Amino acid sequence: MERAARTRPSARCPIRPGDACSLCMPGVTGPQDCGLVYLVQDDPEMAAELAARRSSVAQQERLASGR
Template identity: 55%
Template sequence: MDSANPTGNGRHASGKAMPRCPLRPGDPCSLCVPGATGPHDCQTVRLVMEDPDLREMLREKQAAYRASTAA
């Protein structure tokens, strides 16, 4: 368990769901971009999703993460 996710189940200790970072598979959103309130308004996520090359790199990273967790 980490300090951002003390319960270890994808939820805050209060029971609220924690949004996942779409750019770091398996990690919760840490609000690393100033002004962002979650992945839905994160400028870094927007830039990656709008760029075809970066989006393809992200797909490869996500596939590698899924393969590593399935094994």
């Protein structure tokens, strides 16, 4: 029996909704250890702005898919 090749899911960037993590910060392995992600999520104003952007992107995706 032949096994199907496993693929790893690509990590999504929490800062750029809809984009994959491009490892834009030196030394990171993904969003889980990204200093930029930490700083944005730790700041209440920036976190609120990010939540609004995510909401907007999600709404645009729903409209585009017809849901």
